[in-house]
Amino acid sequence: RVVTFDLDGVRIGLATCYDVRFPELFRAHADAGARLSLLPASWGAGPGKREQWELLIRARALDATVWLAAVGQADPAATGPAPATSAPTGIGHSALVGPDGTVRERLEAGPGLLVGDVDPEEVTAVRRRVSVLANRRLGRSSQAVSS
Structure with missing residues (x-):
């Protein structure tokens, strides 16, 4: 189910690591009034994985014209x-992405604190x-036609 909450008058949508591969959830956040989606992740390392994460x-x-706080372990x-484990241990590269898809703030691979300003009104402008969202062909009010 789509989970959102309000903090200081701003609706925030929640997602987790693997959810980033599914644009529908982030669009559902927007449909529910979210201006920001929060995405904590332990992204697995490997060839091309950082590029996938950033993309x-x-x-x-x-996709959703929301702010995205991508918090990478x-x-x-x-x-x-590196620890001896086969479980994903994270690649870092946390970022704050604006509703226009531009990276506004970012960290590198190591631990750090990322602080950035989020303007909820920028969502409206974008x-x-x-x-x-308004021009979607398939969405919450459209019906798929099967043959």
């Missing part, structure tokens, strides 16, 4: 030897210029 977080912000190898 997907920017795309989800733009820091890469333990950035501060010492939605006026980039009306992807």
Whole structure:
């Protein structure tokens, strides 16, 4: 189910790691009134994984025209030897992405604190210029036609 909450008058949608691969959830956040989606993740390392992470977080912000706070678990190898585990340990690269898909703030692989300003009214302005939600062919009010 789609989960949102209000904080200081701003609706925030919640997602987790693997959810970033599904634009529908982030559009559902927007449909529920969210201005920001919060995405904590432990993104698995490997060839091309950082590029996937960066592409997907920017795309989800733009798909839904919401701010996206992508909180990536820091890469333990950035501060010492990598742990001996087959579980995803994170690659870092947390970012704050604007509703137009631009990265406004970012961290590298290691641990850190990311602080950025989020202007909820920028969502309204971007939605006026980039009306992807209003122009959807399939969505909450459309019906798929099967043959």
